[in-house]
Amino acid sequence: MAMSTEHSKIIVENLKYKYLATDFLALDGISFSVEQGEFIGIIGKNESGKSTLCQAIAGLVPNFHKGAYGGRILIDGLEVKNVELSELCKKVGIVFQNPFNQVTGSKLTVYEEIAFGLENTGIEKQEMIRRIDDAMELLDIAKYKDRNPFDLSGGQMQRMAIASIIAMQPEVIVLDEPTSQLDPQGREEVYQAVQKLSKKGITIFMVEHNMEKIASYSDRVLLLDGGRLIDFDTPQRIFSREDLDTYGVEVPAFTRICKELNLKNPGTGCYPVTLEEAYDLLSKEKREM
Amino acid sequence: MEQKNILEIKDLHFSYNKGDEILKGLNFSLDDRTTAIIGQNGAGKTTFVKLLKGLLRPTCGSILFEGKDISTMTVAQLARHIGMVFQNPNDQIFKNRVLDEVMYGPLKIGMSETVAKEKSMAALELVGLSGFEDKNPYDLGLSSRKLVAIASIIAMDTKVIIFDEPTIAQDFYGKERIKSVIRKLRSEGVTVITIIHDMDFVADVFERVIVFAKGGVLLDGSAKDVFADEAILKEAYLEQPNVTKLCQNLGYEEVFLNTDEFVTYWRKKTG
Amino acid sequence: MKSISLYEEKGSLLNKLAPESKILYIIIALLLPVIMGSRWVSIGFIAVSFFLLLISKVLRKTVPILSISGFVLLTVVIIQGIFRAGNVTPVFAVGPVSFYKEGLMFAFEIVVNVLNILLSFCVLILTAKPSDIVENFVRKGFSPRFGYVFISVFQIVPQMTETMSTITDAQRSRGMETEGNLLVRIKAFGPLISPVVMSSLINTRERALALEVRGFNARNKKTFLNDEKKCGADKYIQLGMLAMLIAGIVWRVAGWR
Numbered sequence: 001m002a003m004s005t006e007h008s009k010i011i012v013e014n015l016k017y018k019y020l021a022t023d024f025l026a027l028d029g030i031s032f033s034v035e036q037g038e039f040i041g042i043i044g045k046n047e048s049g050k051s052t053l054c055q056a057i058a059g060l061v062p063n064f065h066k067g068a069y070g071g072r073i074l075i076d077g078l079e080v081k082n083v084e085l086s087e088l089c090k091k092v093g094i095v096f097q098n099p100f101n102q103v104t105g106s107k108l109t110v111y112e113e114i115a116f117g118l119e120n121t122g123i124e125k126q127e128m129i130r131r132i133d134d135a136m137e138l139l140d141i142a143k144y145k146d147r148n149p150f151d152l153s154g155g156q157m158q159r160m161a162i163a164s165i166i167a168m169q170p171e172v173i174v175l176d177e178p179t180s181q182l183d184p185q186g187r188e189e190v191y192q193a194v195q196k197l198s199k200k201g202i203t204i205f206m207v208e209h210n211m212e213k214i215a216s217y218s219d220r221v222l223l224l225d226g227g228r229l230i231d232f233d234t235p236q237r238i239f240s241r242e243d244l245d246t247y248g249v250e251v252p253a254f255t256r257i258c259k260e261l262n263l264k265n266p267g268t269g270c271y272p273v274t275l276e277e278a279y280d281l282l283s284k285e286k287r288e289m
Numbered sequence: 290m291e292q293k294n295i296l297e298i299k300d301l302h303f304s305y306n307k308g309d310e311i312l313k314g315l316n317f318s319l320d321d322r323t324t325a326i327i328g329q330n331g332a333g334k335t336t337f338v339k340l341l342k343g344l345l346r347p348t349c350g351s352i353l354f355e356g357k358d359i360s361t362m363t364v365a366q367l368a369r370h371i372g373m374v375f376q377n378p379n380d381q382i383f384k385n386r387v388l389d390e391v392m393y394g395p396l397k398i399g400m401s402e403t404v405a406k407e408k409s410m411a412a413l414e415l416v417g418l419s420g421f422e423d424k425n426p427y428d429l430g431l432s433s434r435k436l437v438a439i440a441s442i443i444a445m446d447t448k449v450i451i452f453d454e455p456t457i458a459q460d461f462y463g464k465e466r467i468k469s470v471i472r473k474l475r476s477e478g479v480t481v482i483t484i485i486h487d488m489d490f491v492a493d494v495f496e497r498v499i500v501f502a503k504g505g506v507l508l509d510g511s512a513k514d515v516f517a518d519e520a521i522l523k524e525a526y527l528e529q530p531n532v533t534k535l536c537q538n539l540g541y542e543e544v545f546l547n548t549d550e551f552v553t554y555w556r557k558k559t560g
Numbered sequence: 561m562k563s564i565s566l567y568e569e570k571g572s573l574l575n576k577l578a579p580e581s582k583i584l585y586i587i588i589a590l591l592l593p594v595i596m597g598s599r600w601v602s603i604g605f606i607a608v609s610f611f612l613l614l615i616s617k618v619l620r621k622t623v624p625i626l627s628i629s630g631f632v633l634l635t636v637v638i639i640q641g642i643f644r645a646g647n648v649t650p651v652f653a654v655g656p657v658s659f660y661k662e663g664l665m666f667a668f669e670i671v672v673n674v675l676n677i678l679l680s681f682c683v684l685i686l687t688a689k690p691s692d693i694v695e696n697f698v699r700k701g702f703s704p705r706f707g708y709v710f711i712s713v714f715q716i717v718p719q720m721t722e723t724m725s726t727i728t729d730a731q732r733s734r735g736m737e738t739e740g741n742l743l744v745r746i747k748a749f750g751p752l753i754s755p756v757v758m759s760s761l762i763n764t765r766e767r768a769l770a771l772e773v774r775g776f777n778a779r780n781k782k783t784f785l786n787d788e789k790k791c792g793a794d795k796y797i798q799l800g801m802l803a804m805l806i807a808g809i810v811w812r813v814a815g816w817r
Contacts, residue, residue: 045461046459047430087778102766102767104708104774105719106691116774117774120774121775124783154330155330165773182330182486185527253535254531256548257551278535372733383751397735427758442734
């Protein structure tokens, strides 16, 4: 895909960052650009820089975590580092791994909890109500609106956390392993909801260890290792790489099977990465047998 | 094959409040097969393992460990026989040195300093943390800290080890490490029980799977039999492992749990 | 949900009033007796508080509060009644022990003051939602950060107790004894307290991030989802109470006493 970086939604240029207490670069010269509405998967082993990159996009690095920072991130031409967090949060939202620690603890109902960010940023009451209702609808949590936020299950709580961010109507949402503490059902609910957002034109960054999910939902995948950007491409091309185990990345089960059997998708020249793709290819093979 | 029952669960009921039963009469036994307990959040899995550890006491029914009712033992006494790795390592780590942290449990259950150290070093090696003995656990990342917690339970040398969500926040390497730890424990005759949401991981490592739903057992059998039953898994809000999904889509009678099984079968068929 | 807030919505008149009116009530209930220098004023306010709690249908909730403090007050009465320096006039005797008028009067004074304080605070705490109290203050220009700290205590503390019990479980699972004599309990302190401190530090940091990205430090004017808690009567009630306060001061200064 040829893309003109000039009009890209997000441009990251030679981004470098070192946390105060450490003596190595957590991010080491990262550059890439992303179009509006893309669903970007971020993969890599633990401590490869995934979370730091997420926090850099949301401006928490370097405006909350101080440290040495080089290069820049532009969102709609706006340089992230120079924007106050309280302003940037209207453009970029971030959801963390632990749903529990994202509950403010100052609100008694789910409805009020979602309002928290809107009250802080001075949204008028009528608009606030409209946005909260929309966000709850989208995440399918309207039925819990009068519940105490702490009384929700993990999956419900995480969807509430996402709704709280959605209600602020950001153009970009970063999700840092949002489903790792959820059961399969809760995880699927979150993915479905995030996909809906992506279809509405919101740009998504998603960190995830479950490669099958990354493969089936991402438009493109960012592969990080030791704070460097190793590759940025379609899931098919990323997972067709032969050197993934050196980066501590598991290949989706479907890709592993097809690699073993040496079955490539004739159209793309890559191995299949999703259930559907693998099924198409294998069932064709099966008929020919 | 004759299985020796380590734990017998007899008509086990539990409720915090009257009329709101969390476990509604469980009846099964656990042997030395690796056993995964799966189910939706709130199905009663955590309550069940807390009962096994004596942290909660049944409202009715009993649990026998090697034939002896565990209600006759205190939590501290039971700690010699049944170990449990909690989900969040931050809930237990309090020493400044990894080795001291791992040795705490063994010393508490009455091992001598020498034995405790020996067991702890072996456990650290098993989880791949040899050489980290003198580090501060909080200087390690969350995934390594979890391995410290795992080692601290293994070092206690118990007959049974329970894991609560061992794979959370683990990357590929971490998961592979935990797989090998579980296999090693199994080969040493330790009964491994886990609560877990990661179906591919279960399919890869566990011999027996028990599906909990609404405080009861919905399904109990070999991993193959349980994962074959798509309808029941759906009912329990669970899903099949990815490879199993694929082979069912392809219309195979047989159930495959991991990629190797599938590839072998495919090669045999195609010659 | 375990909450440490004692508030309960009963749809009563006091539930509808602005929290400020109730705070003003506490102020005059405590100040007027001092200004006017008469315990009869305190007794009057105790009666008023009782009446207010009764019509708000929350009188029963004061029972646990009163019984705990009642126990303390009883010991005050006994000790002062028997041993207070300057006791000269015996009133009655229980067996060999005599109670004296001076001590009992002094104790009575304390009891009246404590009851007045407790009950007037009950009027606020039992009928006003903590978040309404804070929001009304923030509306009047108080720091939202300060408000957050105050209000989050009601939810975060019960959550911390839960973390504490998980930690206790984790350490008992490793053979730690928590029951037994004082020495056993002291020994258990380290393994329990440091994970609690570490977990709360980690949780607090994560929560700080989550608050930050929801505009917690935004400098624009805040808006509110809930309407300001007040009703038509508030203005008159507040004016009335201020008038009482001024009247009290004037009465005292003019030296009519």
